[in-house]
Amino acid sequence: MFAKAFRVKSNTAVKGSDRRKLRADVAATFPTLSAEQLSKVVPNKEELNVIKLYTHKGDAVTVYANSRNPALFEVEKTLYPTVYTLWAHPDLLPAFTTWPPVLHKLVGGADLMLPGVVVPSAGLPQIDPGTLCAITLVGNRAPVAVGVSTMSTVEMLAAGMKGKGFTVLHTYMDQLWSFGDKTCLPTILSLEGEPGTEHAEEEEQDDKSEEGKVSENSLPVDSSLPTDIGNMSLNETMEGAEVGGNEEPSEDGAAESVEEGNLDDPQVLEDSRSPQEQMDALLHQCFFHSLKCKVKKSELPLLTSTFLRNYMFSCCPKGQQIDIKKSSYKKFSKFLQLMQQQKILQVKELSKGVESIVDVDWRHVSIRSFVVPEIASSESPAQDSKGADGEQLYHPPEIIPLYGVSSKMAPLFQESGYKKGSTLSSSEVRSAVINYVKINELVEETNKNFVKVDPILCDCLLNKSEQNEISKLKWDDLLSRCLDQLQPFHQVTFAGHEPIVRKGNIDPIDITIAQRSSNKKVTIIKNLELYGLDPQAVANILQQKVQASATVTTLPGTKDRAQVQIQGNQINHLAKLLLEDYQIHRKYIQGLEKAPKTGRKK
Secondary structure (H helix, E strand, C coil), rough: CCCCCCEEEEEEEECHHHHHHHHHHHHCCCCCCCCHHHHHHCCCCEEEEEEEEECCCCEEEEEECCCCCCCCEEECEEEEHHHHHHCCCCCCCCCEEEEEEHHHHCCCCCCCHHHHHEEECCCCCCCCCEEEEEEEEEEEEEEEEEECCCCCCHHHHCCEEEECCEEEEEEECCHHHHHHCCCCCCCCCCCCCCCCEEEEECCCCCCCCCCCCCCCEECCCCCCCCCCCCEEEHHHHHCCCCCCCCCCCCCCCCCCCCCCCCCCCCCCCCCCCCCCCCCCHHHHHHHHHHHHHCCCHHCCEEEEHHHHHHHHHHHHCCCCCHHHHCCCCHHHHHHHHHHCCCCEEEEEEEEEEEEEEECCCCCCHHHHHHCCCCCHHHCCCCCCECCCCCCCCCCEEEEEEEECCCCHHHHHHHCCCCCCCCEEEEHHHHHHHHHHHCCCCEECCCCCEEEEHHHHHHHHCCCCCCCCCCEEECCCCCCHHHHHHCCCEEECCCCCCCCCEECCCCCCEEEEEEEEEHEEEEEEEEEEHEEEECCCHHHHHHHHHCCEEEEEEEECCCCCCEEEEEEEECCHHHHHHHHHHCCCCHHHHEHHCCCCCCHHHH
């Protein structure tokens, strides 16, 4: 319904009597909502607007939206929740599960076909025809779509799980979702003790036009119903799918059956899964492990072949090995295409026939929620953390800039529970400022890009010359001024240790060139200890690499800090050591521009 852009007819505030009527209608439609939950869906005093619009097919729809997101929509006097509401109340509707590759088809306007519905070992929820249902993905209870069933559960099973199962009205990433704040799909883990999905053996597809194999489901059914419903591929999911507008459902990307089960414990269901399903799970595990723990932003763009060979292979558990041809994808490029469709990364062909990863969304919920398997984490100290010579390998620390609340800025943050001396990340600062603006209703009514400056904002963010001249600020200006007024802190976390918070910005590794007697040059390196590097070990490595004398001396004016001094201008060798071997980000290194120019002498 919302696969394509819609036209807004009107947008007005919901008044008191209309708000009470709406609350009564929601309570009657969704009787499982408690009074507290109902007040969150239809708030008593907070902003609530009614938006009348027309879809691309001409259907009249009424949307009820709070200050951030659409919460409900009404079609032909029937209320439906949006995905934003369902994420806050995931058990509001009976839920049916499908495979992740099906999502982009649903977003494009397709209805959900029964072959794409995953049947758990405990069976499907019992529903009647016309029941409003939520649609989720394997491994995540957060709904991705809202639909109406075309038949009852008994009829679905009696039909052999074939045909159209649900008329899809609204999905994650459609135009109605885009009308809100575009929050990414959250991860809501399965309830403890919730049965998993059982699978049967796969059958290889002989059609050469189809790439790869398709996983098949063995669907448990009631003994009184027909039993010839096994051996159904996910290809059938899109057969006869109804797509909005002129879009046609393509087979490319929809015929893949990908299980994204519990990657936190790869040996769960090991005996019940087919070899192909186990390889798919291993591929996903190593992919997210690599992005979360190995790849750095400074390394992008990164050849896809290098990513697979140098990063993903190294994340394989002991005794296992990635073999793309044994997975359902058959080609690594096809696997990356699916990850790109889920907006986890971006792949481009920077040179003819050679693909590179050019961007990674490290804030994506799939990466943030991934937990490194216990097997990998327990093996890493014995295997990954030591080199071939038994020496401890270096892992760069995680450095996060923080902001301290001063007495001057405290009034701005106290409504969010912070006080003088609190340290916040940039996202926490942003949330606190937005919270303050909303509580005090400072968003300008005529232009919501501007925020009205009240006395507290005036005292905190404006200097004396501006206080009589500026009455409003743009959001970006407001947030940047706030960050500038807060005290700088930073948090350093070394692998296996508790985070350390220090005042001020972290000093970079400082590289300088000094002139000595007889016009000789020496390279001096300072602040290595701040990044967990042993100055003596660095001196020894450089001495072996460049065959020059290196010494370690106490840094003048300090007691526990040292500096490394090595003969000659060795910045090129030092850059390779720090950037490539130690994987330290370039922004934490000062002085690399002083490297000698390399080139042929004429």
